[in-house]
Amino acid sequence: MAKPDNRADNVPHLQKAIQNTLKKKHATEEYLEEFGDEIPTSEMETLLEKNERRQAAVEKFRSEVKDEAHS
Structure with missing residues (x-):
């Protein structure tokens, strides 16, 4: 039996x-600076690409937060 959607x-x-994604992004930026x-x-290049994906994920998360707040 499926659980109800809470x-x-x-x-x-x-x-x-x-928060977790931004921490990882900033840690990578600090690593690259050092x-x-x-x-x-x-x-x-791999780390920079990963940070681009992290930034995109953060933007999607923020969009979901806005959607959830309006629900």
């Missing part, structure tokens, strides 16, 4: 996801 706590979960000249270009 959306009451979606906003706090989304906000936590935003060690960017010591790591291979391919690793730097």
Whole structure:
């Protein structure tokens, strides 16, 4: 039997996801600032691409928070 859809706590979960994603993004930025000249270009590109995906995820999370707030 499927559980009923309880959306009451979606906003706090989304906000936590935003915070966690931003922490990872900032940690990667700090890592690149400190060690960017010591790591291979391919690793730097991978990390930059990952941060772009993180930023896109944060924007989607924020959009979901707005949708949930209007519900």
